[in-house]
Amino acid sequence: MPPELNSRPHLAPGCRLGESNQQRMLLMPERALRLNGPSLEIVERCDGHHTVQQIILDLQKIYSKAGPQKVEQDILGYLALLQKERALDFEL
Amino acid sequence: MAILLFCKRNVLWISSCSAGILEASFRFCGGPDRIGMTFLLTMTPTIPNPLALIAELTHRCPLHCVYCSNPLELQSRTNELSTEVWSRVFKEAAEAGVLQANFTGGEPLARLDIVDLVRAARSAGLYINLITSGLPLDETKLAALVEAGLDHIQLSFQGAREETANEISGTKSHAQKLRVLEWLRRHRVAVTLNFVIHRRNIDQLEEMLALTESSCATRIEFANVQYYGWAFANRENLLPTRTQLNHSVELLKREQERLRGKIRIEFVVPDYYAKYPKPCMGGWGRKLMLITPSGDALPCHAAQVIPGLSFQNVKDRSLREIWEQSAAFQKFRGEDWMQQPCKTCDRREQDFGGCRCQALLLAGDAAATDPVCSLAPLRPKVDGILAAINTAPSAQNFVQPSWLYRPNPA
Numbered sequence: 001m002p003p004e005l006n007s008r009p010h011l012a013p014g015c016r017l018g019e020s021n022q023q024r025m026l027l028m029p030e031r032a033l034r035l036n037g038p039s040l041e042i043v044e045r046c047d048g049h050h051t052v053q054q055i056i057l058d059l060q061k062i063y064s065k066a067g068p069q070k071v072e073q074d075i076l077g078y079l080a081l082l083q084k085e086r087a088l089d090f091e092l
Numbered sequence: 093m094a095i096l097l098f099c100k101r102n103v104l105w106i107s108s109c110s111a112g113i114l115e116a117s118f119r120f121c122g123g124p125d126r127i128g129m130t131f132l133l134t135m136t137p138t139i140p141n142p143l144a145l146i147a148e149l150t151h152r153c154p155l156h157c158v159y160c161s162n163p164l165e166l167q168s169r170t171n172e173l174s175t176e177v178w179s180r181v182f183k184e185a186a187e188a189g190v191l192q193a194n195f196t197g198g199e200p201l202a203r204l205d206i207v208d209l210v211r212a213a214r215s216a217g218l219y220i221n222l223i224t225s226g227l228p229l230d231e232t233k234l235a236a237l238v239e240a241g242l243d244h245i246q247l248s249f250q251g252a253r254e255e256t257a258n259e260i261s262g263t264k265s266h267a268q269k270l271r272v273l274e275w276l277r278r279h280r281v282a283v284t285l286n287f288v289i290h291r292r293n294i295d296q297l298e299e300m301l302a303l304t305e306s307s308c309a310t311r312i313e314f315a316n317v318q319y320y321g322w323a324f325a326n327r328e329n330l331l332p333t334r335t336q337l338n339h340s341v342e343l344l345k346r347e348q349e350r351l352r353g354k355i356r357i358e359f360v361v362p363d364y365y366a367k368y369p370k371p372c373m374g375g376w377g378r379k380l381m382l383i384t385p386s387g388d389a390l391p392c393h394a395a396q397v398i399p400g401l402s403f404q405n406v407k408d409r410s411l412r413e414i415w416e417q418s419a420a421f422q423k424f425r426g427e428d429w430m431q432q433p434c435k436t437c438d439r440r441e442q443d444f445g446g447c448r449c450q451a452l453l454l455a456g457d458a459a460a461t462d463p464v465c466s467l468a469p470l471r472p473k474v475d476g477i478l479a480a481i482n483t484a485p486s487a488q489n490f491v492q493p494s495w496l497y498r499p500n501p502a
Contacts, residue, residue: 013282021189
């Protein structure tokens with residue numbers, strides 16, 4: 001199930017941004033995910049304030065050379081992946 | 093409370109970028125921070141950085157679990173590292189690229205300086221997992237641990253029913269764990285319930301899931317016992333039957349779907365039933381480093397069973413020096429040590445030949461192909477062990493076996 005556009009994702013307990021050797025990371029229970037470019041832009045906006053829709057609009061602006069539809073699909077896919085990892089909670 | 097073994101031997105440790113699709117689709121527009129990646133690539137040494145530090149803070153433990161992953165020879169309190177040495181180790185670990193520390197034991201809360209250790213590791217920049225029985229915990233201590241920077245608590249359960257749990261842990265422990273679960277609701281920390289699975293509790297998975305769903309946990313680990321140390325000694329009474337295993341796999345597949353996005357289910361199979369071996373520790377000397385209570389640095393929990401390996405101690409050398417240069421870490425790193433069929437096998441970069449300690453225990457040769465592999469010359473030995481379990485009349489009976497319980501060291 002894709003996340004709802006008007007929900008506000010935020011990092012679940014025990015999930016936080018970190019850094020190692022100048023590489024930004026999403027740290028989670030017994031896991032870590034390297035964040036680069038778009039993935040970092042997305043995770044930084046999972047702050048409980050941005051809605052999914054706002055995240056999509058922001059990234060469509062930043063990556064204006066990519067097709068807006070494609071950007072939306074990728075973001076929803078990535079949020080679903082983080083949700084499956086239990087790294088995100090979504091407030092409505 | 094040394095249960096880490098069962099899950100960590102099957103290290104998943106995703107460290108790659110799962111935004112793969114995203115990265116690819118954005119490639120042509122040149123994301124803003126490629127510099128980070130380039131930096132990493134130019135800095136990558138021939139030996140990969142360790143990613144996780146397993147800190148066995150003590151072997152003291154109020155539980156006596158029959159599958160404990162600690163060695164048969166336990167360290168006493170007088171040999172334990174000081175707060176100062178551990179604090180230095182955490183700093184060196186972070187500098188060497190380690191991202192996470194797993195505080196385990198024994199029971200890590202048996203250390204009176206546990207809050208200071210959490211604070212030291214967190215200020216060194218590490219993510220902190222605490223693997224505990226919950227027995228020495230009270231709500232004040234829990235609050236202090238979270239305040240000091242604890243990120244994730246793994247609470248072990250020996251079963252969903254009090255009588256099973258108490259039998260396996262050789263102590264009355266279940267009720268206290270339920271109390272800890274209630275306290276955890278009031279603190280911002282990730283919670284995993286960890287169940288070590290074997291023949292005598294594998295039929296209780298639904299009850300374990302129900303317990304987890306009624307709690308604040310976001311993860312549950314069903315980690316089948318792996319057979320080393322105390323578990324190896326108790327293997328005849330712990331290995332599940334094939335029928336039990338198949339049933340549990342079916343059940344968990346369904347439950348994984350049902351709980352997607354709510355509770356993450358990890359499942360570790362007993363590798364005696366697997367077709368291919370687990371990539372033990374994510375490969376020898378590739379991802380993890382374990383420090384024993386007295387400071388010896390090991391490539392894996394059971395490495396001390398392998399004859400001829402000598403281990404360096406963090407009191408004498410830096411972590412990076414040990415990681416890069418110690419003979420024990422070099423011994424099975426890479427592929428040069430491999431025998432056939434591993435040497436030319438297509439899967440050698442996936443499972444690294446399996447587990448060296450299991451090869452020693454079952455084949456008598458630490459460099460042999462892990463005998464649980466279906467391609468291993470010694471696989472018939474494992475099949476023999478399974479045949480005995482699956483045909484023995486005792487396989488399903490519920491008379492209490494004569495367990496070899498793990499004692500508490502001085």
